Amino acid sequence: MxxxxxxxxxxxxxxxxxxxxxxxxxxxxxxxxRKDGRYYAVMCAVPRYLDGLIRxxxxxxxxxxxxxxxxxxxxRGIYQSEADAPAFLKALLVGHDEDAAYAVPAKPxxx
Numbered sequence: 160m161x162x163x164x165x166x167x168x169x170x171x172x173x174x175x176x177x178x179x180x181x182x183x184x185x186x187x188x189x190x191x192x193r194k195d196g197r198y199y200a201v202m203c204a205v206p207r208y209l210d211g212l213i214r215x216x217x218x219x220x221x222x223x224x225x226x227x228x229x230x231x232x233x234x235r236g237i238y239q240s241e242a243d244a245p246a247f248l249k250a251l252l253v254g255h256d257e258d259a260a261y262a263v264p265a266k267p268x269x270x
Contacts, residue, residue: 171241172199172215178245179203182253184211198222205229205252213244223247223265236265 165173172192179201180190189202189211203211209227216222221244226233229252238244243263251260 168215168217169194169199171218171221172201172213174241175213175215175221175245176201178248179213182249184248184252203248203252209252213248238263238265 169192176190176192179185184190184203184205186204186206189204191201193200195214198214198216201213201215203209203213205227207228209225209229211223211225214222214224218241219239221238221241222235223238223244224233224235236247238247243265247260247263247265250256250263254260
């Protein structure tokens with residue numbers, strides 16, 4: 160029987176998915192990792208307030224896309240470290256501290 164070791168990108172996506180599940184940000188969907196072309200995708204949701212997609216392209220390029228009232232419509236930011244994406248999500252979605260969330264270093268996505 161052959162076992163394959165997940166790639167570093169997949170492992171990173173799994174750690175983000177674990178964060179999503181631990182903080183109950185997977186209702187009614189989310190918290191699972193799927194490969195979608197060049198990235199690994201993790202979805203998150205807060206009923207009536209937020210839908211989100213985190214795209215893991217690599218350890219220095221994590222695109223967070225959110226929409227709903229919790230982000231006043233829509234938000235897209237690129238995080239350049241594994242620590243920054245969950246820090247943003249934790250501050251915004253768990254701690255409900257917008258100032259702390261938007262203080263996490265991110266590159267706004269080009270329009």
